[in-house]
Every structure is written in C-alpha cells, then in structure tokens.
Amino acid sequence: xxxxxxxxxxxxxxxxxxxxxxxxxxxxxxxxxxxxxxxxxxxxxxxxxxxxxxxxxxxxxxxxxxxxxxxxxxxxxxxxxxxxxxxxxxxxxxxxxxxxxxxxxxxxxxxxxxxxxxxxxxxxxxxxxxxxxxxxxxxxxxxxxxxxxxxxxxxxxxxxxxxxxxxxxxxxxxxxxxxxxxxxxxxxxxxxxxxxxxxxxxxxxxxxxxxxxxxxxxxxxxxxxxxxxxxxxxxxxxxxxxxxxxxxxxxxxxxxxxxxxxxxxx
Amino acid sequence: xxxxxxxxxxxxxxxxxxxxxxxxxxxxxxxxxxxxxxxxxxxxxxxxxxxxxxxxxxxxxxxxxxxxxxxxxxxxxxxxxxxxxxxxxxxxxxxxxxxxxxxxxxxxxxxxxxxxxxxxxxxxxxxxxxxxxxxxxxxxxxxxxxxxxxxxxxxxxxxxxxxxxxxxxxxxxxxxxxxxxxxxxxxxxxxxxxxxxxxxxxxxxxxxxxxxxxxxxxxxxxxxxxxxxxxxxxxxxxxxxxxxxxxxxxxxxxxxxxxxxxxxxxxxxxxxxxxxxxxxxxxxxxxxxxxxxxxxxxxxxxxxxxxxxxxxxxxxxxxxxxxxxxxxxxxxxxxxxxxxxxxxxxxxxxxxxxxxxxxxxxxxxxxxxxxxxxxxxxxxxxxxxxxxxxxxxxxxxxxxxxxxx
Numbered sequence: 001x002x003x004x005x006x007x008x009x010x011x012x013x014x015x016x017x018x019x020x021x022x023x024x025x026x027x028x029x030x031x032x033x034x035x036x037x038x039x040x041x042x043x044x045x046x047x048x049x050x051x052x053x054x055x056x057x058x059x060x061x062x063x064x065x066x067x068x069x070x071x072x073x074x075x076x077x078x079x080x081x082x083x084x085x086x087x088x089x090x091x092x093x094x095x096x097x098x099x100x101x102x103x104x105x106x107x108x109x110x111x112x113x114x115x116x117x118x119x120x121x122x123x124x125x126x127x128x129x130x131x132x133x134x135x136x137x138x139x140x141x142x143x144x145x146x147x148x149x150x151x152x153x154x155x156x157x158x159x160x161x162x163x164x165x166x167x168x169x170x171x172x173x174x175x176x177x178x179x180x181x182x183x184x185x186x187x188x189x190x191x192x193x194x195x196x197x198x199x200x201x202x203x204x205x206x207x208x209x210x211x212x213x214x215x216x217x218x219x220x221x222x223x224x225x226x227x228x229x230x231x232x233x234x235x236x237x238x239x240x241x242x243x244x245x246x247x248x249x250x251x252x253x254x255x256x257x258x259x260x261x262x263x264x265x266x
Numbered sequence: 267x268x269x270x271x272x273x274x275x276x277x278x279x280x281x282x283x284x285x286x287x288x289x290x291x292x293x294x295x296x297x298x299x300x301x302x303x304x305x306x307x308x309x310x311x312x313x314x315x316x317x318x319x320x321x322x323x324x325x326x327x328x329x330x331x332x333x334x335x336x337x338x339x340x341x342x343x344x345x346x347x348x349x350x351x352x353x354x355x356x357x358x359x360x361x362x363x364x365x366x367x368x369x370x371x372x373x374x375x376x377x378x379x380x381x382x383x384x385x386x387x388x389x390x391x392x393x394x395x396x397x398x399x400x401x402x403x404x405x406x407x408x409x410x411x412x413x414x415x416x417x418x419x420x421x422x423x424x425x426x427x428x429x430x431x432x433x434x435x436x437x438x439x440x441x442x443x444x445x446x447x448x449x450x451x452x453x454x455x456x457x458x459x460x461x462x463x464x465x466x467x468x469x470x471x472x473x474x475x476x477x478x479x480x481x482x483x484x485x486x487x488x489x490x491x492x493x494x495x496x497x498x499x500x501x502x503x504x505x506x507x508x509x510x511x512x513x514x515x516x517x518x519x520x521x522x523x524x525x526x527x528x529x530x531x532x533x534x535x536x537x538x539x540x541x542x543x544x545x546x547x548x549x550x551x552x553x554x555x556x557x558x559x560x561x562x563x564x565x566x567x568x569x570x571x572x573x574x575x576x577x578x579x580x581x582x583x584x585x586x587x588x589x590x591x592x593x594x595x596x597x598x599x600x601x602x603x604x605x606x607x608x609x610x611x612x613x614x615x616x617x618x619x620x621x622x623x624x625x626x627x628x629x630x631x632x633x634x635x636x637x638x639x640x641x642x643x644x645x646x647x648x649x650x651x652x653x654x655x656x657x658x659x660x661x662x663x664x665x666x667x668x669x670x671x
Binding site (some may be wrong): 001005078083084085091094095098099101105106110111113115116117121123124126127128129130131132134135136138141148150154156173191206251252 | 271272309346369378381385386388389390394397398399403404405407408411412413414417418421423427428429430431432433434435442445446448449450452453455469471473474476478479526527528529530531532534541544545653658659660661662
C-alpha cells in the first residue's frame with residue numbers, strides 16, 4: 001500500500017515543530033533536549049483549552065501543525081489517534097478521588113478519562129464529523145495507528161490525520177509506566193498523486209528482530225526508547241534525511257512493519 | 267460522511283460467542299430475549315453505595331487465571347477468558363489458524379476502561395507515607411490496566427500472531443473493531459480477524475455516570491416516557507470474521523456495512539439533531555448497498571438516558587421514517603460500554619438466525635415524542651437485514667449492517 005505524507009507535526013523537548021526539527025532529525029544539528037513544551041493548541045476554544053489535559057493540548061498542537069501543512073480542510077479528514085496509555089494524568093486524579101470515602105468524581109474529569117478524549121476535543125475544535133478512531137498497542141501504538149491510518153487511506157480512498165502521543169505519567173502511577181518525557185507526532189496521509197513529495201510504501205512481514213539502537217544520535221534514541229509515540233522517530237529521521245530509505249518498525253513480537261520511502265524531495 | 271462510500275464485500279461472521287449478565291454463551295441470552303427476562307439486579311458491586319441496577323456477570327470473583335497467564339489476572343481479563351471458553355469459539359479459532367496461519371489472523375478488541383479496577387484498588391492500598399503503589403501492582407499494570415492489555419491477553423490465549431490493537435472510543439469501541447477488521451482484510455494485511463469487546467464493572471464508570479446524573483435508580487427503561495437513565499453492565503463478546511470469498515457459507519450471518527462518524531459537538535452530550543449519527547447510519551447502508559427500506563430491524567443504542575433516546579430517534583426517523591421495527595436490548599444486559607458494540611452485533615446475529623425481533627424490555631409506555639416505530643413486545647418471523655447503532659463519549663458513532671447471505 002502506498003500513501004503520500006502531506007503534513008507532519010512534531011512536539012517534544014528539543015523538537016518543537018517539524019520544520020525546526022528537520023535539521024536535528026537529519027543529523028545536521030545536534031539534538032539538545034531543552035525545556036518542556038507548553039503548547040498553546042490555539043485551535044481549541046478557550047474554555048475547552050482551559051480544562052483540557054496535557055494529552056489533549058499536545059495532540060491538538062501537532063494535529064493542527066500537520067493539517068496546516070497539508071492545506072486540507074480538517075472537517076474533511078478522518079482521524080486516528082494512537083496512545084499507549086491515554087489519559088494517565090486523569091486516571092491519577094480519578095483513582096485518588098475513588099480512594100476517598102466520599103468518591104466525589106468530577107463529571108468533567110470522568111468524560112475526559114476516555115481513550116478518545118484527544119480525538120473528541122479535536123472533533124469539537126474543528127467541528128469535524130468524519131470517522132475518528134482511538135487505539136492502543138502498548139509500546140507499538142504508533143505502528144498500530146499507522147496501519148489503521150494507511151488502511152483508511154487505501155480502503156476508503158480518503159486523506160487521514162494520524163496523531164500519536166504519550167505524556168509523562170505522574171507519580172505514583174509512574175512506577176507502573178515510567179514515561180518521563182512527552183512526545184506527540186502527527187501525519188496527514190493521503191493517496192499519492194503526481195504532486196506528492198513523500199511517498200511511503202507500507203507492508204507487514206512475519207519477522208521480528210531484537211530492538212537495539214535505531215538512531216545514530218544516542219540522545220534521540222533515548223527519546224525513542226522512552227516514549228511509545230517516539231517510536232516514530234526512525235521514520236521522521238528518514239524523511240528528514242531525504243531520498244529512498246527503508247524503515248522497519250516492530251509490531252508486537254511477531255511482525256515488522258516495513259516502510260519504504262520512495263521519494264523524498266522537499 | 268466520507269465523500270465516496272463504496273459498496274463493500276460482505277464479511278462472514280463464522281463463529282461468535284457472548285457472555286453477559288444473562289449467562290455464559292449465546293444460549294442463555296437467546297432464551298432470556300425470548301422469555302423477556304432481564305439480567306439487571308440491584309447494585310451489589312464491591313462496596314459501591316449507589317442506588318442503581320447493574321448487569322453483573324456471575325462468578326468472576328470465584329476463580330483466577332491459570333499460572334501461565336497469571337500476570338493478566340484482573341476482572342476484565344477474567345471476563346475475557348470466560349468469553350473465550352463458550353460456544354466452541356476456541357475450536358473455531360483453531361480451525362481458522364489451520365486455514366490461514368497464525369500470522370494471517372488479526373486480533374482487534376474494544377474496551378473503554380480495560381482493567382482500571384486494578385489501579386483503583388492499588389490507589390486505595392497506597393503507602394500513606396510515601397504515596398507509592400503496591401509493588402505487586404506496578405509490575406502488572408501493563409497486563410491489566412493498560413489499554414492494550416485485553417488485546418495482548420486474547421492473542422496470547424489464542425496463539426495468534428497477526429496485527430493486533432485495542433480500539434477504545436468509549437461505548438463505540440467494539441462496534442468499530444468490525445470496521446477496522448473489514449479494512450485490514452480488504453487491504454490484505456490479514457485473511458481473517460478475531461474481533462470483540464470486553465468491559466467490566468469498575469468504580470470509575472459507576473461513580474462517573476452517577477456524577478453525570480445518568481444512572482437510573484431502577485432497571486433502565488429505554489424509550490419509556492419516564493426513562494431516567496442507564497444501567498451499567500459488563501460483557502465479553504467475540505466474533506470470527508472471514509472473507510466471503512474464502513468461505514462459502516450460504517445462509518450465514520455477515521457484516522454487510524459499517525459507518526463511522528463523529529459529532530464534533532460535545533464530549534458527553536449527543537449532537538441535538540443527531541447529525542453524526544445520521545452520517546454513520548447512511549454510510550453503513552451505502553457500504554451494504556442497501557436502501558433504508560431494506561432494513562427490517564434497528565437495534566438501537568437506546569441507553570435510556572433522556573438525551574440519547576430522543577436524539578437517536580430523530581436520526582432513525584430522518585433516515586428510515588417509521589417503517590422498521592426498533593428496539594433497545596439494554597434492558598436485558600445493561601449498557602456494557604466498550605463491549606456494547608459486539609454485544610448488540612451478536613444479539614442481531616441471533617435475531618437474524620432465529621427470526622426474532624425483541625421488543626424493548628422495561629419500556630412500559632413509549633415516549634410520545636419519539637417518532638420511530640419502537641417495539642415493546644417481541645415479534646417473530648424471518649428477517650434478512652438489521653442495523654445496530656452504537657454512540658459513545660467524544661461524539662463517536664458507529665453503525666453496523668448485518669444480514670443473512
């Protein structure tokens with residue numbers, strides 16, 4: 001299956017926005033993980049932004065960056081949101097409340113606990129009525145989301161917005177899922193056309209290799225290993241370096257997703 | 267809502283099973299539907315002091331998972347395990363593995379809260395000095411509460427090596443797995459798929475829906491003029507999906523169409539005119555290559571909240587008028603949230619197979635403001651095409667069309 005990549009959004013410490021991050025991902029500038037981003041996610045209505053979680057703001061921030069590059073109307077673009085754990089910060093607050101004798105759960109916090117919270121807020125912000133999916137595949141959530149997104153493009157003949165994100169897990173839940181730094185990435189995928197500058201061929205193979213170091217920059221590779229959404233970094237790096245390249249991403253313990261970048265002149 | 271929805275190739279539902287409050291396997295739920303016997307009972311879950319009814323699956327406290335799958339042990343995965351043992355489903359999967367190979371079968375599961383009950387318990391057992399969680403919990407988070415735990419568990423139990431994911435879009439989760447399975451099969455990434463949904467009772471949903479003032483203090487009464495909220499339930503359901511080009515199953519039940527949409531309106535209130543729901547219904551009909559008048563029965567989302575039933579009625583009436591028989595089966599099972607999609611798809615499969623249209627249980631007087639043809643009593647007679655609606659938080663909608671080939 002071939003798809004075109006027509007927009008990319010990126011947010012992590014030291015990787016703020018796709019255009020700014022490209023020289024770093026291409027190895028032309030050193031990676032310096034400085035500062036924790038605090039995205040504005042301007043697309044969110046002010047009252048929604050005020051009460052939204054970090055997950056929502058990070059996801060919306062990269063989604064709006066990718067959509068803006070694609071030039072597409074977000075209302076015409078179905079979405080796939082991939083996250084390993086979803087709203088871990090909300091779970092922390094809910095479970096603290098449920099551990100008190102009164103158990104006075106906030107109704108807002110409850111509806112923000114669903115795995116499709118970011119997807120739902122994106123839909124509200126854009127008034128989008130297209131299909132929207134939220135999914136998880138633990139550490140391989142990005143590649144699972146990519147498979148879902150690519151098949152939507154291919155089968156439904158429609159552009160798709162793919163967003164993958166995982167945010168730092170607060171204590172004490174951190175001991176159960178030690179994710180220390182946030183990472184969010186978005187791709188707008190579409191059917192390839194003559195104008196497509198990045199074309200990706202996607203296939204599955206029934207093999208699996210032991211994961212070792214994937215990225216030359218060891219700092220970036222630590223980011224990749226520390227956050228499920230950052231498993232997208234080898235693909236982002238290949239796109240930033242340009243030209244024909246192949247990226248292999250493990251899908252669970254039994255398959256690999258092979259991504260052949262066929263052209264890459266941007 | 268997609269611009270050019272094309273007709274899809276039907277997908278055979280070659281095996282299925284369901285565990286609800288009504289019992290283990292499809293036999294008990296079919297009998298309960300025929301005898302109009304609800305599975306809802308006054309809430310006795312843990313120490314929950316809410317005046318409400320629940321559809322609780324009996325016996326989940328009475329066993330734990332075997333040694334080799336012990337790390338997955340939690341209420342949700344026990345329910346998942348119980349589901350796998352019913353109706354010869356494991357045998358059907360073993361046969362499919364022979365036909366296609368373990369790498370060519372996908373596992374696509376839906377849940378809304380996974381094993382969050384484990385985390386709720388762990389937070390109550392925090393160390394008062396250090397605020398840390400019990401060590402026995404932290405090493406098992408991945409296998410219990412994490413959203414993918416259910417998918418990991420099912421593919422481990424079944425020895426399946428194909429693509430796997432858990433879809434979690436609140437209540438629509440295990441309806442959307444049918445759409446994802448259809449796409450993966452169509453794209454050639456797998457030859458068959460095990461789809462399903464498992465959601466179990468927990469404090470998060472009980473107190474959460476109570477906080478939203480959406481829990482009825484009585485057994486839920488869908489479409490009733492005095493309905494005052496939903497009853498929560500728990501369920502595990504599975505279906506084995508195979509291509510109609512690979513298995514010739516004349517008379518088998520098949521997935522004919524699916525439609526997915528968003529409201530883009532509010533996290534917990536449906537769009538007032540049901541705009542998103544209408545898109546999902548229309549797309550499901552287009553993919554099935556059917557006209558509205560072909561649908562003989564609509565299994566409503568029908569949660570029995572004031573807003574859902576009213577808005578769903580508007581959507582149904584605007585697409586179908588008052589022609590097809592409509593009912594909600596939540597009065598039997600309760601709202602099983604992330605398992606509702608597969609629960610009601612399997613109920614629809616049973617209706618198609620046994621020529622049964624269940625009337626809405628607990629609906630004494632149909633709300634006079636509803637315009638659709640809401641059925642109160644059971645009907646029997648051969649039916650060919652049914653539609654199932656599922657709508658969830660975040661304004662996430664999915665409609666499925668099932669039929670007999």
